[in-house]
Amino acid sequence: MAVEPYDKQIESRYTADVVNLYLKYVHDRLKEHDFNKRRIHKGLLPANLLLTKWAGAVKEVDSFQVQNGMDGLLIAGSKLLQGLSRYIDLEF
Numbered sequence: 001m002a003v004e005p006y007d008k009q010i011e012s013r014y015t016a017d018v019v020n021l022y023l024k025y026v027h028d029r030l031k032e033h034d035f036n037k038r039r040i041h042k043g044l045l046p047a048n049l050l051l052t053k054w055a056g057a058v059k060e061v062d063s064f065q066v067q068n069g070m071d072g073l074l075i076a077g078s079k080l081l082q083g084l085s086r087y088i089d090l091e092f
Contacts, residue, residue, distance in 0.1 A: 003052070019052060026050045051080070063089035 003019045005012035027048055030036055036046035064072040067088075074085040074092050085092040 023050055023052070053080070058087075061088060065089065 003016045003023070005016040027050075030046065030048050036048070039046055061067075072088075072090040074081060074090045076082070076092075082092050084090075
C-alpha cells in the first residue's frame with residue numbers, strides 16, 4: 001500500500017515519493033534484521049512494516065464487521081492500536 005499525495009501540488013507528490021522510498025528501505029532492513037530472524041525461528045510472523053502516523057487525510061472506511069461479516073476484537077496495550085481499532089469499529 002503506497003502513500004498517495006493529498007492533492008496535485010508537486011510538493012505533495014514529492015513528499016509521498018520520499019515517504020514511499022523510506023518505507024521500502026525500512027521494509028528491506030526489517031526483512032534481514034536479527035529480531036525478525038529470531039521471530040521466524042520461533043514460528044512467529046516478522047515485523048515487516050512501519051505504520052506512519054498522520055501521513056495523509058482520514059477517509060471513511062467500512063467497519064471490520066461490514067468488511068468481514070463478523071465482529072472483531074483487538075487485545076493490545078498500545079494507544080495507536082486503540083485508535084486503529086476505533087477507526088474500523090473493533091472492540092478494544
